[in-house]
Amino acid sequence: MKLNPVALKEWASVIDVLLEGDQILLMRKGGIEEETRRFELKSRSFYLFPTYEHQRAHLIKDPYQSFVERSLSEFDAGAAHVKLTAYAEATDDLEVRDFAQLELLYPYHMWTGNLAEERLKWKAKQPLHILLLRVYKLEEPVLIEALPEYGGCRSWIELPAVKDDIRLNPVLSEESFEEKRVRIKSILGQ
Structure with a gap:
């Protein structure tokens, strides 16, 4: 399968939880260094690029703290x-603008209520993007050179050409994913 050579940066621990199938959503506002100063879904399909700088166990609900601890212990x-x-693959880019909507999402993600609330408050005039993702595990990890331009607080990075013969396995069955997707969309009135 030919994959899009673009990546969305996300905490390594969040990627691990997505790969477990425990959650299908990401919350995005955009990084400090975004060109447009706000989040945009630049691609509907992308790699998930692990980051480590901002993740802290106290920002994560208790059952998921071990994911942060493990990822930080492996970080070099x-x-x-x-x-x-x-x-x-981003199936949906939903917008949340108030705390009532955000609270409805609490059971569907790993972050503490405080962290989710802070993400909503930051750049308060802009909505919090809720990306619903169909996640695939690469049968074999892809190693790419760690370049300086991949650093910084921005959401998207362009990757070098990646081999064409990458095989993917969906983390959730189509039925399980759709069930979670429909549930989240319905509680947000979508």
């Missing part, structure tokens, strides 16, 4: 390569 800031293990 001087590594020459980054290991990509996940690919995703």
Whole structure:
């Protein structure tokens, strides 16, 4: 399968939870260094690029804190390569603008209520994007060179050409994914 050579940066622990199938959503407002100063869904399909800088166990609900601890213990800031293990298709880009809607999503993500609330408050005039993702595990991880331009607080990065013969396995069956997707959309009135 030929995959789109673009990646969305996300905490390594969140990628691990997505790969477990425990959640299908991401919350995005956009990084400080975004060209447009707000989040845009630049591609409907993308790799998930692991980041480590901002993740902290106290920002995660208790059952998921071990994901943060494990990812931080495996992190090597001087590594020459980054290991990509996940690919995703964004089926929906929903917008949340108030705390009542945000609270309805609490059972469907790993973040504490405080962190979710802070994401909504930051750049308060802009909506919080809720991306619903169909996630795939790469049968074999892809190693890419860790380049300086991949750093910084921005959402998207362009990757070098990646081999064409990558095989993917969906994390959830189509039925399980659709069930979660419909549930989340319905509680948001979508």
